[in-house]
Amino acid sequence: MNPTEAEAATASKANANANHDVGVGRVLGHVGRPDEVSLPHVVEFRSVTKTYNPGGGNEFTAIRDVTFVVQDLVDKGEFVGILGPSGSGKSTILRLIAGLRPQFPPTSGEVLVFGRPVERPGPDRGMVFQDYTSFDHRNVLDNVAFGLECRGVPRKVRYEVAREWIANVGLSVAKDQYKYPHELSGGMRQRVAIAQTLILRPRIILMDEPFGALDPMTRMNMQDLLIDLWRRTQATVFFVTHSIEEAVFLSDRIYVVSNSPGTILRELTIEPSDRPSKEMQRQPRFQDTVYYLRDLISQLEESQRAGT
Numbered sequence: 001m002n003p004t005e006a007e008a009a010t011a012s013k014a015n016a017n018a019n020h021d022v023g024v025g026r027v028l029g030h031v032g033r034p035d036e037v038s039l040p041h042v043v044e045f046r047s048v049t050k051t052y053n054p055g056g057g058n059e060f061t062a063i064r065d066v067t068f069v070v071q072d073l074v075d076k077g078e079f080v081g082i083l084g085p086s087g088s089g090k091s092t093i094l095r096l097i098a099g100l101r102p103q104f105p106p107t108s109g110e111v112l113v114f115g116r117p118v119e120r121p122g123p124d125r126g127m128v129f130q131d132y133t134s135f136d137h138r139n140v141l142d143n144v145a146f147g148l149e150c151r152g153v154p155r156k157v158r159y160e161v162a163r164e165w166i167a168n169v170g171l172s173v174a175k176d177q178y179k180y181p182h183e184l185s186g187g188m189r190q191r192v193a194i195a196q197t198l199i200l201r202p203r204i205i206l207m208d209e210p211f212g213a214l215d216p217m218t219r220m221n222m223q224d225l226l227i228d229l230w231r232r233t234q235a236t237v238f239f240v241t242h243s244i245e246e247a248v249f250l251s252d253r254i255y256v257v258s259n260s261p262g263t264i265l266r267e268l269t270i271e272p273s274d275r276p277s278k279e280m281q282r283q284p285r286f287q288d289t290v291y292y293l294r295d296l297i298s299q300l301e302e303s304q305r306a307g308t
């Protein structure tokens with residue numbers, strides 16, 4: 001390599017490590033590091049590796065050396081989207097934060113929530129899954145009030161708060177409160193699941209493909225609802241999705257996880273969405289970010305198929 005080529009190579013390497021803008025997103029040159037050194041951390045992963053069935057014939061390392069920090073912004077929780085190919089370890093990351101077995105505990109490394117190592121699930125973390133998690137034998141009111149019931153909140157108070165949450169998630173108290181899950185549509189059941197989680201006011205909300213089973217229109221309505229609720233609750237949200245549009249619309253920050261063993265490959269900050277999902281998705285700058293992420297994830301999927 002002659003000196004000019006060497007200089008060009010160095011410059012291009014330096015460039016790869018510099019922040020650069022892609023549509024409504026900014027690709028960060030350094031992954032996983034805090035934006036401001038002085039802020040406390042909501043969630044921190046320190047070189048976290050998870051190997052399932054260690055020592056067994058089917059030993060499998062799902063994530064390796066995952067390191068990132070999500071900061072505790074004053075009066076504002078961050079919305080963190082997690083994208084990546086299927087099987088890259090997104091749910092493993094989420095469930096490690098939740099403290100749920102068998103993902104928890106990690107094989108090595110540390111998972112900290114508000115500066116303390118996670119030991120088990122706790123009331124500071126609420127989870128919403130793709131599968132509808134309401135209890136079949138409880139009506140909407142009793143499903144939404146369930147967590148407060150477990151906390152020993154008197155019936156009258158818990159029903160009062162539950163009715164507020166039924167309305168907050170866009171269901172009708174008059175028409176829906178006594179319905180059972182089998183009498184609700186998929187979107188309505190996910191509204192119940194969200195109310196069931198948010199009523200407990202967790203500071204961290206963990207969502208694993210919560211809208212994955214919904215039709216596109218319902219999904220967009222749910223995204224608008226979620227943005228609205230999140231702005232009001234100001235919790236930190238971790239949101240796993242396969243929909244790139246959904247991640248770009250909802251997130252302040254996106255982590256892209258590489259093929260297994262998963263590690264954080266890219267980190268982007270995203271401008272806040274200032275209009276409904278349907279309108280945001282029409283913006284060319286929004287689509288530029290979507291295309292960038294789509295290309296990146298397609299490349300990962302291709303190399304996964306090729307076994308490289």
Ligand SMILES: Nc1ncnc2c1ncn2[C@@H]1O[C@H](COP(=O)(O)OP(=O)(O)OP(=O)(O)O)[C@@H](O)[C@H]1O
Nearest residue numbers: 052060062085086087088089090091092093102260
């Ligand atoms: N309990 C377990 N025992 C063994 N292997 C597991 C277990 N849970 C997950 N895995 C494996 O770990 C890898 C990562 O799984 P994980 O569910 O975290 O990925 P994901 O990115 O969320 O996948 P998807 O997008 O398909 O939902 C997968 O190969 C999966 O088969």
